[in-house]
Amino acid sequence: MAVTDNRQSTFEGTLRSAKTSLMFSETLRLALDSFRASKIRFLLTMLGMIIGSASIVLVVTVGLTGRQYALDTLSSIGPNMVEMQYNGGATIGPDGASTPDYMTREDEAAVLAQIPGIAQSSPMLEIHTPVSVGDGKVKDVMLLGVSPRYKDVRNLGVLAGRFFDDQDSVMHDKVGVMVEPLAKEIYGSSQAAVGKVLSMSGVPVTIIGVFKQRVDTFGQSEISETTMLLPYTVARYFTGTDTVKEIFFTMKDPADVPRGGARILELIRSRHRKTSNYTAFTMVAILDTMAKVADSLTYVLTAAAFITLVVSGVGIMNSMLANVSARIREIGIRKALGATKREIRLQFLTEAVFLSLCGGVVGTLLGLAVPISVNLLTPVHIPMSWLSAVVALFTSVLVGVIFGTLPANRAASLDPVETLKYE
Known part of the structure; x- marks a missing residue:
């Protein structure tokens, strides 16, 4: 009896399925x-x-x-980069005079020694000075004193010649690299600029290379169309001090950038007066935005x-x-x-x-x-x-x-x- 009911149920199910299929095909x-x-x-x-x-x-x-x-575009600027900036505050001397509480190379060395995960670093000195380009012509140029690692920190591309290296920096060689628009404006092309000598406040500087930023930053970086990079050790001739307003660091792992930036900022602040103001700028927030x-x-x-x-x-x-x-x-x-x-x-x-x-x-x-x-x-x-x-x-x-x-x-x-x- 149960077998018969099962067969009937199976038959009815098959019939319903066939009817539904037929109805759908007809529809x-x-x-x-x-x-x-x-x-x-x-x-x-x-x-x-x-x-x-x-x-x-x-x-x-x-x-x-x-x-x-x-x-x-933003990643090409430097997604691993942490840019430390001095934004104000001063130290008060015994005579009551105040001086800016800039960062120093010792701060950079302390960060490299105490904070793991940092790949490279570079200080930056910014100098605005007129430059003699020959034939009595004078051009206002923005000089940036940086270390050889700055090329990798800022992901720069060399178009002609070469970038200065550690030997140039240690030997205080008076060499520099010029941004592409400035080279074209003064000499007509990047290749023509290599080997030329400029006079900066009476100091002869030989152009050994021409560079460019790999992406257009639309004016949102320290490099402009009149920028020339010098070894930091040479740029100190123009300032007479080892203090810096900005120091660039790059982390080995992009995931460590937020945490690394916070630790760098904390360490820098601990080495200066509490009233001094410093910020750690990273690309993470901009990328997220x-x-x-x-x-x-x-x-x-x-x-x-x-x-x-x-x-x-x-x-x-x-x-x-x-x-x-x-x-x-x-x-x-x-x-x-x-x-x-x-x-x-x-x-x-x-x-x-x-x-x-x-x-x-x-x-x-x-x-x-x-x-x-x-x-x-x-x-x-x-x-x-x-x-x-x-x-x-x-x-x-x-x-x-x-x-x-x-x-x-x-x-x-x-x-x-x-x-x-x-x-």
Whole structure:
């Protein structure tokens, strides 16, 4: 008896499954027939969905591209860098006179000795002085006295000649490197500048190289278009002191930058008067801020693209309502042949979803085609988000379900007797 019941239950389940499959295939066929019968109207209705889906993918792509560009730019400046700055405060001498409480090379040595994880460091002296460039010409130049490690700390690129090294620094060689715009302004090219001798306050300095920043910092760095770098030991000739206003450090691990910056700041403060003011500047905060700004912009633009999808959903609903009104007699005939409300509802809901999904697929493919084409045909790399494609397709289906429900319910609720009388 139990075996018979199990067989009957299995048979009924198989029958229900076959019936459901048959009903779905029939519903899909009717949706396709309806689409073929009104191609132009449905294509125009799909247009809004195509634009909305493509907008979602493109907006996310633009946001990712802008975010990546900003982060790459800032990272090229020095993501591992900690810049210690003196911002004010003074020491009071026995005579009551006050002098700035600048940092010293001893502070730099103390940091290197007591704080682990630091890769390199460089002090910086800033001097503004007129320079004789020959033929009686004088140019105002900003001299920065730095160590040979400054090149790696600031990620500088040498265009011609070489950067000064430890031997130059130890031997107090009067050499320097010039920023590219200054070399072009004075000598016409980077190569022509190498080997030239400038007179700085009567001190002859030989140009041994021309450098540039690897990325455009838009004026947000200590290097300007009139900068020349000298060994720190030589730059001291112009100041007569070993005090410095800024010291650069780089951490071995970018993850240690926030903690390392805090420890460096604490140590520097402990070596000076409490009234003196120092700050530890890192790229971490700027990187985080830029990432948040780019993400926020992407969210706003994506919301605008979603509004486009909602508007196109309203268009789908209007089109489906008009479709229901045009097919009242067909609905009546189907109901007279035994179609249930559920089947009628499913038919029109399938048409709405099919319409929106087709628009979503076409729009998503168009949106993805832009970054894929750029990546394949140009050396520029544009990041793509496959998640945005999934979101665009899911949203298009959701729009079809939401805005197709009302027309489907209206079609299902029509009275079969009245529909058969409809002309």
